[in-house]
Amino acid sequence: MQEPKPCFALVDCNSFYASCERVFRPDLARVPIVVLSNNDGCVVARSADAKPFIKMGEPYFQIREKLVQHGIVAFSSNYALYGDLSQRVMTVIDSLVVNSTAYSIDEAFCDLGGMTLPLERLGRQIRSKVLRYTGIPVGVGIAGTKTLAKLANHAAKRWQRQTGGVVDITDSVRRDKLLKVCDVSDVWGIGRKMTEHLTGMGINTAWDLAKADPWTLRKRFSVLVEKTARELQGVPCLEMDEINSPKQEICCSRMFGTRLTAIEPLREAVAAYAARACEKLRAQNSLCKKVRVSIRTAMFNPDEPKFARGVICELPYPTDDTRVITKAAVAALSELFQEGFKFSKAEILLMDLRQPNEFTADLFAPAQSKGDGRVMHVLDEINAKWGRGTLRTGRVPVTPEWNMRRELKSPSFTTRLDELWTVR
Known part of the structure; x- marks a missing residue:
């Protein structure tokens, strides 16, 4: 019996921090949102409707008037809420696939090899159930390698109206079509400096990178760039356990x-x-x-x-x-x-x-x-x-004077009994 071909999905939450703030605030469903860093320093997350007006990383004290002008609501970071909703999202994903690995607080890779359900239908089922059970919208990219799945997810978000938030490029024709319309900077792991080096070699699109000689890329850059090129060609080079390898620091x-x-x-x-x-x-x-x-x-x-x-x-x-x-x-x-x-x-x-x-x-x-x-x-x-801090060393106070400033924090609706959601 022939082994099933490798197949992966990347499930990525849309504007995760901003989406978390909307779950318990339906009045904000059509209101642009930004989330601020520690001590309300700068913008670290934006809803899609806030992105045309606010740049990532802008200091809060400089954009207060701009936020009022465009009707944008700002929130202090509420990591307890985000962490709990992330866990709920991952639990729903786990219930629908054989194997999944959390890549970050708002992303998970899923191994779909051997699944009998049509892949696009499975992607839409994941998207529908995560939204229904958690209130968080997600995009789903499906492909034969994790790098391609990441690129498919990028397309699912970029062209959400046309795709319905799910893109399956396991078919080679659809894969090549997407590679030709995506910039090389859209590829997972290709940063700004690497993009400059690659464009200097005439590699401008994901398609160009897929067609480049892997050994030349390895000698000139690194084994990671070589693996990226091979993955764009449809050759799996990253195992599931490589995604979350232990940190060195x-x-x-x-x-x-x-x-x-x-x-x-x-x-x-x-x-x-x-x-x-x-x-x-x-x-x-x-x-x-x-x-x-x-x-x-x-x-x-x-x-x-x-x-x-x-x-x-x-x-x-x-x-x-x-x-x-x-x-x-x-x-x-x-x-x-x-x-x-x-x-x-x-x-x-x-x-x-x-x-x-x-x-x-x-x-x-x-x-x-x-x-x-x-x-x-x-x-x-x-x-x-x-809850974190229930047991701690004696040097750590309950309410320290140095605690970070969060003047715009929403309630911790799911992690504190005294801040539970109330309906009036």
Whole structure:
């Protein structure tokens, strides 16, 4: 019996953050929306009807009048709401396909190999059920490789009225037609600088890249560009587990809601960021051997003294223990801190990450005990069930003074009992 040909779908939520804000606000269904970054700094998401007026990354303080002029509603980022709705979207997708892998908070790759239902019909079923069960609109791209599926999804969104939000290019004729009308910059993994290099070689469209010699691309650029070209030709080069390979570094950094001049609130912030970074570390089953701690002032106020410095500290052994990493980070902060500055940001960077079996242990060196690993597992389970921060280190306060500013935040409709949706 012949094995089924590889087939993948990319399900991508449309303007995800803005769509989340609309789920519990039907009055905003036809109102343009933007979502702001931490501390209401700049625009990080826009609904489709806001894009003609507002650029990504524009500072909020500069565009307030423009928002009023065009009737655009701004929201502070509500990550608790977005994370919960993302989980609901992924659960619906999982129920409709054999195998799916979340690529980001608003995207999932699905393995459709061997499925008997007509693929376009399956794509429309996914789109319909996700919208019905979560209120989030999605686009679906279907193809023989993940790079092509990503491009098909781009087309599904770009020509939504004509396609109904679903594009299937498993047929080679339809695939080639799409490749010829898409710019090379539309291809997954081809950034601005790479686009400049490729256009200099006469590679202007996705079709040109698919027809380019893969070995030449590998020698001139990288194996990733070679794989991209082969995937555009219909040759699968990326496995499902390659999409979410473990990160080599994990960073957690935030701008403070208010400037900090004392070391104690800085210690609280560093401890909180270390705890969050450790959650991510354990989620990918990695251990860390080095931590970089850095703090800085605002760099654009000419009237304030500037300070930006970081220090790397070696951990006693490879670990994912929040307590060990927090202790090292707080100690490093004592080396960094200086009086007389108004600090606006701290950063924790976990470095030298490896899987547990990738470290060569010294016979006489200390190592993380199995008991410590079990403690961290219980910590994560409790926080997953009852909400992040239910259990935390003693240095992290419940309501810190440095918490980020979110003056335009919508209620956490699905994650807080005191902010449940009410109908009047």
